[in-house]
Amino acid sequence: MNYTAYIISESGLPRDHHYLFIETHEAGPQTGHVYHVKGNIQQGMTFEHRTFGVPEEQFGFCGREKLGLVQAAAYERVLGLCERVEVPKKQFDGPKRLYPGEKLRRCQEWAGDAVALLREEGVLE
Template identity: 30%
Template sequence: MANPSNSTYPVYRIENKMSIVDPEMPSPRYHNTIFIETWEDGYKSGRTCHVIGDLVTGMTYNTRIDQDPELDPMFFAKHFLGNVGVADYPDRLNEVLGRLPAPQKQKSFNPRTMRTEQHKSPGVFYEEGEQRPPMVKCTEWTVNQAIPALFEAGILVRATEPS
């Protein structure tokens, strides 16, 4: 049941510890998601919006009803971002996030080196010493694409953190 006293929902960026760390990515790294606290499935529950997948297969946008993120054993941190209006949730929010390009396949098995490596495009690998762009994962999608897109669309509005 939703918290009936709200005309807006608080929105947070959640960081969760990862069970498998990519040795080629700078550490520490956390799985970053956007969490809208709606109370739609109990106290402090809401919707998690994020990308799922990996660098070998590519990622896709995903959303799910979730419990209070602080109850997750992998929980690391919660950062208040602002509020989303009830009128924009979930349809308009999902429309904006669903239009964003999810991180694509960025690594493949290289039969020449017998390793899974970052590639320029599938089948075209970087040469030794060649400059490689940073890989894009959930953190980059959430922080650099999703959150700015929600602010730009006027769906996410800066506010003071609820007490």
């Protein structure tokens, strides 16, 4: 058995929110678990994972991009790998950028790094 993995986009400002969604069908068709960071670059972000309903039924849904498959036997590794991905830290103090030599990191960058690690570790095919 395999689970389908997606990047989901929700409308947001200044950029859309991105999160990893793995469709496990635990609470019905098209339901699963979400893995993402929440917060902002003014205060910093935190990692969160939870069960999740149908993405298209969520407020602000913008799109779903299929990433690939996670084998059921490898699914238990997803949480631990996502927890290893660096969460975006506080990057501004008001208008002042705290680390001008570093690229800004938001949820999109975190999600991209999480997907890359899942692929590198052979969990996401």
